[in-house]
Amino acid sequence: MRTSFFTILLGCAVAVFTVFASSQAQPAERAPGVLQPAGFRHYFAQFSSDEKEVLGEDDPFPWEWFEKNIPLLDVPDKEIEEIYYFRWYAFQKHIKKTPRGFVIDEFLDNVPWAGKFNTIGAAAEHHIREARWLRDPEYAEEYARFWLSPDADPRRYSFAAADSVYQLYLATGAQQLPSELLPALVKNYSAWEKSNQDSNGLFWQIDDRDGMEFSAGGSGYRPTVNSYMYGDALAISRIAELVHQEGIAKEFKAKADKLRSLINARLWNPKAEFYETVSNDNQANWAEPRELIGFVPWYFDIPTTDRSVAWRQLFDAAGFDGKFGPTTTERRSPRFGFKNPHECLWNGPSWPFATTQTLVALANLLNDEEQSVMSSSDYFRLFRTYTHSQHLRLADGRVVPWIDEDLDADSGEWIAREILKSRNQPPPNRGRYYNHSGYADLVITGLIGVRPSEGNEVMIRPLVPAGKWDYFALDGVPYHGHFLTVVYDRTGEHYHRGAGLTVWCDGHVVDHNIFLAPMTVFFPNRTFRNTGSER
Numbered sequence: 001m002r003t004s005f006f007t008i009l010l011g012c013a014v015a016v017f018t019v020f021a022s023s024q025a026q027p028a029e030r031a032p033g034v035l036q037p038a039g040f041r042h043y044f045a046q047f048s049s050d051e052k053e054v055l056g057e058d059d060p061f062p063w064e065w066f067e068k069n070i071p072l073l074d075v076p077d078k079e080i081e082e083i084y085y086f087r088w089y090a091f092q093k094h095i096k097k098t099p100r101g102f103v104i105d106e107f108l109d110n111v112p113w114a115g116k117f118n119t120i121g122a123a124a125e126h127h128i129r130e131a132r133w134l135r136d137p138e139y140a141e142e143y144a145r146f147w148l149s150p151d152a153d154p155r156r157y158s159f160a161a162a163d164s165v166y167q168l169y170l171a172t173g174a175q176q177l178p179s180e181l182l183p184a185l186v187k188n189y190s191a192w193e194k195s196n197q198d199s200n201g202l203f204w205q206i207d208d209r210d211g212m213e214f215s216a217g218g219s220g221y222r223p224t225v226n227s228y229m230y231g232d233a234l235a236i237s238r239i240a241e242l243v244h245q246e247g248i249a250k251e252f253k254a255k256a257d258k259l260r261s262l263i264n265a266r267l268w269n270p271k272a273e274f275y276e277t278v279s280n281d282n283q284a285n286w287a288e289p290r291e292l293i294g295f296v297p298w299y300f301d302i303p304t305t306d307r308s309v310a311w312r313q314l315f316d317a318a319g320f321d322g323k324f325g326p327t328t329t330e331r332r333s334p335r336f337g338f339k340n341p342h343e344c345l346w347n348g349p350s351w352p353f354a355t356t357q358t359l360v361a362l363a364n365l366l367n368d369e370e371q372s373v374m375s376s377s378d379y380f381r382l383f384r385t386y387t388h389s390q391h392l393r394l395a396d397g398r399v400v401p402w403i404d405e406d407l408d409a410d411s412g413e414w415i416a417r418e419i420l421k422s423r424n425q426p427p428p429n430r431g432r433y434y435n436h437s438g439y440a441d442l443v444i445t446g447l448i449g450v451r452p453s454e455g456n457e458v459m460i461r462p463l464v465p466a467g468k469w470d471y472f473a474l475d476g477v478p479y480h481g482h483f484l485t486v487v488y489d490r491t492g493e494h495y496h497r498g499a500g501l502t503v504w505c506d507g508h509v510v511d512h513n514i515f516l517a518p519m520t521v522f523f524p525n526r527t528f529r530n531t532g533s534e535r
Contacts, residue, residue, distance in 0.1 A: 033485050033507065034495055035072040035475040043085040050400040054392070055429055065092060069134045072475040073443060080443075083387050086401035087439035091130055094435040100151055101142030104131060106435050109427040116151045121159035122211030122436075126356055128164040129441040132171040135478050140168050141177050148184035155195065158210045160228035161188055163300070166235035169242075170452035173480030178239040185236050186248065192229060201262050203229050204280045210293075211353070212346040215328075216335040217277035217287035223267050223296050230259045231300040238454075260302050267297075274310045275303075289333035290319065291346075292326055292354045298361035301368055308371035311362070315378070322409025324389040325350030326358060326382070343419040349406040352437030355386050360438075363446040367461050376463045383447060388412075390439075404431035448474045448486055449518075456523040460486060460503060466516060470494065480523060482506055488516055 044066060051058040070088045075081050094105050098117045104127040106120045114120050124147060131140035144165050147154050154161045162185040169178045196203045198221075205225040207215040212224070233256035240249035269276045269286040275294040277287040290313055297303050303310075313319035313330060320326040328346045329336045337348035346354075362379050365371065389412060392402035405416035417431050444450050449461035458479055464472065471494040477484040485504035492499035500514035503521050511521045 033072070033475040033483075033504070034473050034487055034497065035074050037067040037072065039074075040072060040085060043082055044089055047086055047089045047401065054394065054400065054402075055432065059093065062092065069136055070440075071133055071444065071477045072473070074471075074473040074475075076469050076471060077384075080384070080387050080447075083390050083401055084440060084443055086390070087130075087403065090403055090433040091435065091440070093433050094127075095131075095139055098146075100146050100149055102139045103146050104139070104143050104435065107430065108433060109430060111430075115153050115156060117146075119146070119152065120157065120211075121147065121152075121154050121161075122157040123353060124154075124159050124161070125164045125167070126353070126438040126441075127435065128168055130438050132168045133440055133444055133477060135476070137172055137174070137478070141172075144168055144177060144181065148181050148188065154188055155191060156209075158205055158225045158228055160231045160235075160300075161185060162233075162235040162239070163228070163231035166239060167452075169239075170454065171479060175242055179243045182236070182239050182243065182245070182248070185232070185239070186252075189229070189232055189236060189252075192232075196225065197229075198280060200266075201258060202226055202266060202278075202280075207346065212293070212328075214340050214342060214345045214347055215277075215291060215293075216289040216333060216338070216347040217291050217293075217329075218279065220277050220279040220281070220287070221267060222277045223263070223275045223293050226259065226263050226267065227296045227300050227302060230256055230263065230302055233259060234300070242454075263297060263302055264304055264307075268307065273307075274313065275307075289335050290330040292320055292328045292358060295358045295361045298365050299357055301364055305369055305371065308365060308369060308373045311365065311373045311378075314358070314362075314374075314382070322350055323385070324407055324409050324412040325352070325355050325385055327409045328354055343416040344406060345415075348409075349415050350389065350409040351406050352386070352389070352403065352434075355382075355389075356438040356442065359383060359386065359442050359446060363442075363463060366463060367451065375465070377465045377468075379446065379463045380465050380468060383442065386439075386442075402432075403437070404434050405436070444474065444477060448472065450474070450477060450479070450484065450486060452479070456480070457520055458484065458523070459518065459520050460501070460511075461518045462486075462488070462501070462516060464488075464516065482523060490516075 041063060044063060048058050048061045066088060073081055073084045093108060096103050096105060103117045103119050105118045106123055110118050128140055128144060131143065146152055147161055165178050165181055196205060198204060202221040203225045204220055205222050206219045207213060210222060210224050233252045237249045237252040237256060266278060267275045272290055274290045275297050294310060314326060315321045318332040319330045327348050328351055329348050335347060359382060362374060365374060366376060366379060389407060390401060390403050391399045393399050404414040407414050420430055446463055449463055451459040451461050453459060470490040471488060473487045475485045482505050487495055487497060488501045489495045489499055500512060501516055502509060503511040511519055513519050
């Protein structure tokens with residue numbers, strides 16, 4: 001049972017002018033919703049207490065910031081719920097105000113391999129995808145501007161800058177930022193072509209510059225950088241279309257199409273049925289060990305439909321399966337876990353960075369392709385594993401939420417943390433609150449299934465398996481100048497707002513389905529908050 005299109009338009013139109021009054025410096029006030037912030041404050045108080053116990057100190061507790069900025073989540077799986085709020089607690093620590101505006105860093109301590117303001121581009125797309133769901137758009141927008149400013153070096157590490165800007169636009173619906181940054185994005189892409197593209201059309205990268213030191217597959221034409229460049233070319237084309245730059249749009253669509261064909265032709269190993277690195281010294285051979293980066297092409301919807309067979313490796317005991325996360329190299333490879341004194345190895349340890357990429361890729365597979373290899377149950381299984389990995393066992397046996405660098409996929413031990421401790425290597429607790437991966441975006445766009453769109457619509461595609469949960473609520477998600485609430489209540493007895501899947505826009509019901517099934521919700525013409533989204 002669904003509401004009429006007229007009701008959808010009327011509900012949003014009536015509400016939009018009353019909900020979003022705010023100053024440029026502050027996010028909009030939270031509209032009355034299904035969930036109340038006070039009901040979740042206990043999580044943040046506990047995180048602060050844990051921080052003092054583990055680290056011997058804690059930062060000021062900015063409850064008002066969380067109350068004003070983050071979408072609220074209520075689910076029956078309290079471990080997922082707790083880690084969702086923990087990751088916002090950790091993320092907030094990395095937002096820094098600089099002379100260039102807000103930036104988002106990776107390490108809380110200054111590290112010598114970072115650039116200006118301690119920024120590192122390798123995980124910048126994760127940062128932007130997370131920050132786009134904050135109520136104040138300035139955090140994500142100013143950070144995106146920074147990466148295209150003279151102070152930044154977006155090519156120090158592989159980084160899909162244009163795709164990041166486009167993904168931010170999909171959430172805000174505000175065209176000003178991508179329009180403003182288009183010339184710089186084109187310039188950045190051209191610089192990559194000059195420095196890292198060979199005459200065969202493929203891009204090469206050193207594994208360390210991918211942020212993936214000592215990879216089993218090594219350097220060369222890696223699925224990572226080539227997928228990023230495809231994503232950037234397509235994003236530039238789409239941004240150019242938005243601002244009626246037809247010549248640029250056509251040029252970069254052709255670049256994207258050519259690169260997609262090359263990735264599918266040259267990086268797909270038909271014998272292994274997997275995307276692999278090809279050495280740029282010996283272009284006749286694939287690197288052969290399957291690596292988790294072979295799923296990155298799905299992050300950008302590159303593969304042809306017959307390639308879904310690759311996903312059989314995800315939970316294969318000789319492939320990538322791990323109790324605390326997928327391994328970065330398949331276990332059957334003789335190069336799995338080869339020894340090196342470095343604390344950051346990508347030859348077997350599980351990395352939250354790569355798990356984030358894999359979850360985005362898997363959500364795309366499940367939403368965009370007709371295939372029978374993977375299901376929403378597989379997404380839920382991987383997401384639960386990822387959630388469970390984000391903990392630290394204290395000396396007294398208590399387990400607390402934690403995010404760090406890499407971990408042992410079988411024991412859950414944080415590898416870099418233990419190595420650095422054994423060396424007494426400063427700074428102490430280097431990886432605390434390590435901002436190198438995503439979580440909130442995975443909940444919003446994957447698990448709950450808010451799939452952003454260019455048009456005046458949003459697709460709701462929950463990846464919670466049928467029958468797994470009796471209820472869930474995601475409340476106060478900023479989207480195209482509106483606030484969305486997505487609620488599922490199987491019987492209607494939990495929230496007392498009716499049975500089934502319901503979507504609110506600015507406090508008004510705009511769509512409903514008695515089943516936990518996909519739906520597409522339409523909106524009227526965009527109206528933006530006065531928070532800097534349109535300058």
